[in-house]
Amino acid sequence: QQQVKQSPQSLIVQKGGISIINCAYENTAFDYFPWYQQFPGKGPALLIAIRPDVSEKKEGRFTISFNKSAKQFSLHIMDSQPGDSATYFCAASISGTYKYIFGTGTRLKVLA
Amino acid sequence: SQTIHQWPATLVQPVGSPLSLECTVEGTSNPNLYWYRQAAGRGLQLLFYSVGIGQISSEVPQNLSASRPQDRQFILSSKKLLLSDSGFYLCAWIQGSYEQYFGPGTRLTVT
Numbered sequence: 001q002q003q004v005k006q007s008p009q010s011l012i013v014q015k016g017g018i019s020i021i022n023c024a025y026e027n028t029a030f031d032y033f034p035w036y037q038q039f040p041g042k043g044p045a046l047l048i049a050i051r052p053d054v055s056e057k058k059e060g061r062f063t064i065s066f067n068k069s070a071k072q073f074s075l076h077i078m079d080s081q082p083g084d085s086a087t088y089f090c091a092a093s094i095s096g097t098y099k100y101i102f103g104t105g106t107r108l109k110v111l112a
Numbered sequence: 113s114q115t116i117h118q119w120p121a122t123l124v125q126p127v128g129s130p131l132s133l134e135c136t137v138e139g140t141s142n143p144n145l146y147w148y149r150q151a152a153g154r155g156l157q158l159l160f161y162s163v164g165i166g167q168i169s170s171e172v173p174q175n176l177s178a179s180r181p182q183d184r185q186f187i188l189s190s191k192k193l194l195l196s197d198s199g200f201y202l203c204a205w206i207q208g209s210y211e212q213y214f215g216p217g218t219r220l221t222v223t
Binding site: 049 | 153
């Protein structure tokens with residue numbers, strides 16, 4: 001029940017296309033859902049995050065869509081660029097528990 | 113602004129040798145601190161977290177230990193390294209808000 005299932009494991013997208021990464025969870029107590037971007041040899045960087053009281057959040061080319069009833073959330077990268085090639089992690093957290101549960105990661109490659 | 117430092121950046125150690133990795137956070141007080149390990153091409157495994165000086169919670173039983181001697185200092189240690197301890201070690205912090213920030217990481221290779 002504490003797992004966050006992330007898919008796909010890897011993704012190849014053409015430059016200018018839309019990259020979509022999905023995550024699903026079981027525990028309805030989760031109340032914070034961030035996405036991280038990690039380049040090889042670097043620490044993950046917080047990209048964008050959402051709380052369950054909104055269904056969508058957009059920051060530049062990155063959008064989180066949240067479906068509370070389905071217990072799913074997804075990251076959409078619009079106009080994908082080769083510089084977006086990285087590994088993306090979703091995560092979920094519960095207030096006051098101090099812990100994040102991470103997905104297994106998606107390796108995105110954007111072809112030039 | 114807050115910054116997080118980890119050192120060393122890379123480390124090659126023989127099996128059976130001791131380990132000490134250090135993490136410090138600047139520009140904040142009383143942060144929650146975390147140690148994660150990431151195997152090559154894999155996800156993030158939470159090893160330890162700390163909500164205050166001297167308060168350590170272990171998530172995975174193993175031959176690693178953690179200590180928090182100062183408010184903004186978090187140390188990961190081992191008395192005898194195993195080959196399976198190789199990986200990318202990440203320190204992270206949270207203060208107040210939910211947002212968790214990661215350090216640059218330490219690449220450990222046990223030979």
